[in-house]
Amino acid sequence: MRFTFLNKDKPLKNALILFIFTLFFCFIGSHLRQPAELSLFWPINALLTAIFVRFSWLHRLRYYLVCYGAMVFNDTLFSGWALPAFTLNGANILFILVAVSMLIQRPGLINASGRVKSALSIFPACLLASAVCASWGAVAQGLLISERFLQAWSDWLSEQFSTGVLLLPFLLTLPRRPSLLSTLRRWQQCLPIVALMLSLGAAVVIGGGGSLSFPVPALIWCAIGYPLWLTSGLTLLTGISEIILVVHGVMDIQGDDRLLPLGDLASARLGVATIAISPLIVAVSMDAIRQLNHQLALRANHDFLTRQLSRSGLYERLHQLEKNGELRARLTGVLLIDIDYFKAINDNYGHDAGDAVLFEVAQRMQQAVGQAGLVCRFGGEEFLVLLFDLDDGQLLEHAETIRQRVMQQKIVLRGSAVTVTVSIGVASGNLETDSVSESFNQLVSAADKQLFISKRNGRNQTTSSLVGESAVTDALA
Numbered sequence: 001m002r003f004t005f006l007n008k009d010k011p012l013k014n015a016l017i018l019f020i021f022t023l024f025f026c027f028i029g030s031h032l033r034q035p036a037e038l039s040l041f042w043p044i045n046a047l048l049t050a051i052f053v054r055f056s057w058l059h060r061l062r063y064y065l066v067c068y069g070a071m072v073f074n075d076t077l078f079s080g081w082a083l084p085a086f087t088l089n090g091a092n093i094l095f096i097l098v099a100v101s102m103l104i105q106r107p108g109l110i111n112a113s114g115r116v117k118s119a120l121s122i123f124p125a126c127l128l129a130s131a132v133c134a135s136w137g138a139v140a141q142g143l144l145i146s147e148r149f150l151q152a153w154s155d156w157l158s159e160q161f162s163t164g165v166l167l168l169p170f171l172l173t174l175p176r177r178p179s180l181l182s183t184l185r186r187w188q189q190c191l192p193i194v195a196l197m198l199s200l201g202a203a204v205v206i207g208g209g210g211s212l213s214f215p216v217p218a219l220i221w222c223a224i225g226y227p228l229w230l231t232s233g234l235t236l237l238t239g240i241s242e243i244i245l246v247v248h249g250v251m252d253i254q255g256d257d258r259l260l261p262l263g264d265l266a267s268a269r270l271g272v273a274t275i276a277i278s279p280l281i282v283a284v285s286m287d288a289i290r291q292l293n294h295q296l297a298l299r300a301n302h303d304f305l306t307r308q309l310s311r312s313g314l315y316e317r318l319h320q321l322e323k324n325g326e327l328r329a330r331l332t333g334v335l336l337i338d339i340d341y342f343k344a345i346n347d348n349y350g351h352d353a354g355d356a357v358l359f360e361v362a363q364r365m366q367q368a369v370g371q372a373g374l375v376c377r378f379g380g381e382e383f384l385v386l387l388f389d390l391d392d393g394q395l396l397e398h399a400e401t402i403r404q405r406v407m408q409q410k411i412v413l414r415g416s417a418v419t420v421t422v423s424i425g426v427a428s429g430n431l432e433t434d435s436v437s438e439s440f441n442q443l444v445s446a447a448d449k450q451l452f453i454s455k456r457n458g459r460n461q462t463t464s465s466l467v468g469e470s471a472v473t474d475a476l477a
């Protein structure tokens with residue numbers, strides 16, 4: 001909703017705008033009341049609630065008084081009311097005050113972009129606001145000790161509640177620049193709206209109390225595919241249409257003059273069935289979202305080719321360990337492992353063969369490390385093995401086991417048995433609990449320096465700063 005002309009620092013201008021706005025909608029509302037002799041819609045309360053919630057700084061007594069003044073002005077001038085103009089409009093202000101107070105208490109509910117995070121809270125807010133409004137309204141009509149009190153109270157309540165619940169989600173989620181075209185680019189994207197219109201048509205044809213719920217599945221379909229503001233807008237239009245159709249007898253929810261020979265029981269059954277399918281559809285879509293999230297997390301944290309942890313997965317795991325307090329005062333060993341002359345494998349046997357080598361080497365590393373540590377594809381043809389609680393000698397032993405395991409068995413590439421070797425750099429230390437990533441990166445760069453030395457000294461060897469340069473070497477098999 002665009003109300004950029006409201007300005008926190010210009011109270012007089014705000015008051016004038018609110019006065020004119022309220023007067024305009026009260027005028028329209030009063031004239032809507034006349035033909036049907038009952039107020040089908042009294043939208044000003046929900047409209048003002050939305051404005052006060054979106055511009056929370058308007059939530060001041062003076063602005064409520066301005067709105068009240070405009071309502072009274074309208075009724076005395078255009079409706080010719082005297083005292084009732086003052087008393088009845090108290091009910092309208094009460095609705096706005098209660099609803100705004102309940103919705104404004106949750107600043108996270110409506111964020112800057114106007115999205116309603118929990119549409120559910122609109123429901124109790126409107127219910128309570130309508131109940132308070134209805135009580136005041138029915139009493140102000142002088143019906144407190146009359147048998148018509150309950151009737152008047154339920155009229156007020158149902159009108160305020162339905163208008164609020166239909167209008168508020170739309171008003172609170174409407175973006176600054178709503179774009180229908182970007183949502184309905186392809187004809188398939190219009191299908192939920194077509195289904196909605198068909199279900200409304202079916203409700204008119206079939207009739208009966210159950211027919212009111214016929215559009216629910218189509219609305220849920222809209223909810224799955226459309227942005228919140230559009231779904232809320234369509235729900236609003238559907239609700240308004242149903243109310244108008246019922247009032248004008250086009251949609252027959254009680255009488256017997258329906259187009260199809262369908263009893264109330266059959267209509268109710270159909271209604272119940274359409275309601276029952278709705279939570280199912282929402283559950284299915286939620287399940288799909290959960291599965292998607294799970295797949296995304298898996299993709300982000302695991303390397304597709306080698307099925308080992310990805311680099312981001314390794315940092316995620318470290319973060320988890322830190323959160324669980326499992327990194328505290330633990331000696332952490334890093335083995336940085338790089339396949340030797342890997343480019344030559346790609347060049348000589350093809351990229352697919354290179355991929356197969358990456359997979360096989362990763363498997364062998366995983367077998368060598370077992371449950372003792374984590375294997376991660378750190379990038380390209382470089383792997384990282386993370387080990388905990390091992391002293392320098394044990395770390396080197398592990399590195400050597402991995403190196404031996406990789407080269408032990410030749411890998412067959414396009415009919416040729418090829419020996420693949422790796423060079424390893426080793427580093428270890430304690431991770432600082434307040435800067436795990438940073439101290440881990442320091443370990444990695446220390447291991448990288450050792451790896452560089454392994455490469456420089458002829459490859460297929462392990463180097464560790466822990467026991468001096470080129471501590472462990474091995475001749476090519």
Ligand SMILES: Nc1nc2c(ncn2[C@@H]2O[C@H](COP(=O)(O)OP(=O)(O)OP(=O)(O)O)[C@@H](O)[C@H]2O)c(=O)[nH]1
Binds near residue numbers: 342346355
């Ligand atoms: N097949 C395949 N090749 C990759 C992948 N990621 C990186 N590479 C290749 O790995 C090669 C790495 O080459 P270099 O960095 O020169 O390393 P090297 O040939 O192993 O030489 P040294 O490390 O010095 O022993 C590059 O040719 C990359 O294209 C991958 O996922 N699959």
